[in-house]
Amino acid sequence: MQKSEELSEAGSVLFQQLHAIGIVAEGSWITLIDPEEDSMTMWVTHHNISKIPKKVFGDDHPNFRAEIDAWKSKQESIKIQMPYDDFVKSSKEIFGIEVVNAPQKPIVYIQHILHGFGFLGASTYEEISEKDLAIYRRFTKVFEQTYTRFLDLKKAEAQAREAQIEAALERVRSRAMAMRKSEELAEAAELLYGQLGELGITSWTCGYVFIDEENNQAKVWMIEPNGQFFWGLW
Structure with a gap:
């Protein structure tokens, strides 16, 4: 079984x-x-x-x-x-x-x-x-x-899965902590997308959204499956 x-x-x-x-x-x-x-x-x-x-x-x-x-x-x-x-x-x-x-x-x-x-x-x-x-x-x-x-x-499978998730989290965490300028969010988003894919999580796009409550805006950095990166304000 x-x-x-x-x-x-x-x-x-x-x-x-x-x-x-x-x-x-x-x-x-x-x-x-x-x-x-x-x-x-x-x-x-x-x-x-x-x-x-x-x-x-x-x-x-x-x-x-x-x-x-x-x-x-x-x-x-x-x-x-x-x-x-x-x-x-x-x-x-x-x-x-x-x-x-x-x-x-x-x-x-x-x-x-x-x-x-x-x-x-x-x-x-x-x-x-x-x-x-x-x-x-x-x-x-x-x-x-x-x-x-x-x-x-x-x-054992659950433990292996948890170890895989922790490794993916650490890669994303390390890349985010190494950032020095906002332009690097594109690379961080690409890494995030790749790590989700390796975990079997299929998504159309992924990235980061930052909420600016004072101006009632959201700043978006996203990556698409074809590798194209985009950002914008909502």
């Missing part, structure tokens, strides 16, 4: 692999928990169709309350038995999922394996065996390790 939006694809792979090992799930999901907000963001896959991520809160449904509380108390797993009709209704109202062609068992088993950031979940019409749960725990451990690496990479 390079960005969090790819969790939908990861969720689809999870669903496929659950079926590959014999866990016949109606749906599966990747959930990340925000304890301060008391919320969960869920990437749900239903019959291999990935839904857009959905944020829910602990007070939105008794199941959500139980799941968040289980995670906060550092439980390894949580299993919820849900009446079939309630499962169908909640799937539609909360996630926009139509449960069709289901065996209509009286109970749907909602199984979660928790990790440091949330949990992996699955809904089945039969209880998952201990043998298969052991495999599912391995899935969860791999996801936790991978997501930890993803966060580390994002942090």
Whole structure:
């Protein structure tokens, strides 16, 4: 993964692999928990169709309350038995999922394996065996390790970006401090334009505007993409 939006694809792979090992799930999901907000963001896959991520809160449904509380108390797993009709209704109202062609068992088993950031979940019409749960725990451990690496990479990218910004600021700052006459604002504006471009900020023009409140005027020094410099009074 390079960005969090790819969790939908990861969720689809999870669903496929659950079926590959014999866990016949109606749906599966990747959930990340925000304890301060008391919320969960869920990437749900239903019959291999990935839904857009959905944020829910602990007070939105008794199941959500139980799941968040289980995670906060550092439980390894949580299993919820849900009446079939309630499962169908909640799937539609909360996630926009139509449960069709289901065996209509009286109970749907909602199984979660928790990790440091949330949990992996699955809904089945039969209880998952201990043998298969052991495999599912391995899935969860791999996801936790991978997501930890993803966060580390994002942090490193953010730090590198900040260093790039600081270097650009220092170049502009140094050039401005070295100025001895106003005519040099043209060079400073050109440098500013170039540094913004290197940071990926595309602009039609950039430069400096100085406000003369006493005369109700603005003095402008600007540079255009073609390198042409202009100044004037407004």
